[in-house]
Amino acid sequence: METLPQLSGPQYAPLNGEPARSLVIFLHGVGANGQDLIGLAPLFQRAVPDALFISPDAPFPFDLRGENARQWFSLQVLSPAGRLKGVREAAPILDAFIDQQLEKLGLDDTRLALVGFSQGAMMALHVGPRRKGRIAGILGYSGMVCGGDRLADETSARPPVLMVHGDDDAIVPPAAMEQTVEALQAAEFDVRAHMRPGLGHGIDEEGIRLGAAFLSDVLGGPTAQ
Numbered sequence: 001m002e003t004l005p006q007l008s009g010p011q012y013a014p015l016n017g018e019p020a021r022s023l024v025i026f027l028h029g030v031g032a033n034g035q036d037l038i039g040l041a042p043l044f045q046r047a048v049p050d051a052l053f054i055s056p057d058a059p060f061p062f063d064l065r066g067e068n069a070r071q072w073f074s075l076q077v078l079s080p081a082g083r084l085k086g087v088r089e090a091a092p093i094l095d096a097f098i099d100q101q102l103e104k105l106g107l108d109d110t111r112l113a114l115v116g117f118s119q120g121a122m123m124a125l126h127v128g129p130r131r132k133g134r135i136a137g138i139l140g141y142s143g144m145v146c147g148g149d150r151l152a153d154e155t156s157a158r159p160p161v162l163m164v165h166g167d168d169d170a171i172v173p174p175a176a177m178e179q180t181v182e183a184l185q186a187a188e189f190d191v192r193a194h195m196r197p198g199l200g201h202g203i204d205e206e207g208i209r210l211g212a213a214f215l216s217d218v219l220g221g222p223t224a225q
Contacts, residue, residue, distance in 0.1 A: 007097040009034025009056035012041035020052035022111045022136070022219045023101055027094075027120030029142075030071045031064070033057045037117060043208050047216035051113075054101065058120075059093050072123050084147040087126040094127050109133030109157075113215055117141045117203065118172060121163075125180070129155035129189075137161065137218030139211050141203050142169055144176035148183025160190040162214040164207040166199025 014020050024044065026037035034055035041053035062069035063076060072094075073086025102108060112135045116124035121143020128138045134157035141164050145151070161184055165177040177193060184191040194210055203211075 004093050004096050005059040007056035007059060007093065009054060010038040011052060011054040012038065012045065014052055015045040015049040018050060020050060020105050020107070022048055022051035022113070023105060023107055024048065024051045024053045024113045024115060024215065024219075025098065025101070026053065026055035027072070027114060027116035027123050028055065028058065028070070029118030029120050030058075030075055031062045031069045033068050033070045037115070037120075040115070040203075040208065040211075044212050044215055047212035048113075048219045051215075051219065052101075052105065056097060059090065072119050075119075080146070083122065087122055087146045090123060091127050091130070094123055095131070098127070098131070109135045111136060111219070113137045113139065113219055115139040115141075115211065115215075116143055118143055118201065122146050125161070128159055129157055131157060133157065135159045137214060139214055140164070140180075141207060141211075142166065142172050142201050143180075144172055145180040145183050148180065148186075151183055151187035151189075155187065158187070158189050160214075160218055161192070162210065163191065163193040164196065164203070164210055165193070166196045166202065166204075168198055169201045171201040 028036045034057045038055040058070035058072045060071050062071045072090045109131050114124035114128045121140035124138050125145045138161045163177050167174050181193045
């Protein structure tokens with residue numbers, strides 16, 4: 001039996017100083033690492049002060065550069081079928097990491113939120129709905145769903161989803177978010193979407209505010225300021 005790669009990365013303890021009652025996992029984009037998104041944790045902590053935030057490095061070295069650059073799957077094949085193959089192959093690695101973290105904290109899927117950027121959002125949108133239990137929510141920045149036509153048949157849980165995307169994104173085109181929303185709605189997900197004017201492939205202050213409010217909503221935290 002093949003041993004799965006073990007994930008690790010930076011984390012932030014709950015703001016309230018108590019044992020974690022929620023878990024937020026950040027999933028970075030291709031060519032980055034866990035440090036790329038962990039900086040969002042202090043910006044989200046007031047919304048969910050009982051949450052542990054963790055941002056694992058993706059399991060594989062980036063195809064193109066740098067020992068600290070990671071990827072969830074290769075982008076050498078950019079077709080829809082290639083992306084779907086990539087998320088499917090990486091999914092067991094992420095699932096095992098999620099299981100380990102939840103067990104360590106004594107929590108279940110209902111206390112888990114996934115936050116993904118770009119390729120990380122693709123992973124969140126694939127793994128989250130296929131968990132055995134219904135997770136609290138999925139927050140996707142500048143991402144898209146892979147194999148959206150399979151959602152209805154392959155998922156039983158329907159966690160709420162928030163998608164945030166820039167209308168000037170040259171990496172993952174804005175149309176990808178629209179297609180993602182359509183696929184999620186067709187599979188009867190509760191999905192909210194915000195297109196940010198003038199934003200490229202990134203996260204802006206309004207996206208952070210929207211994300212904090214979403215996490216507060218799905219994890220039962222105080223109203224985000």
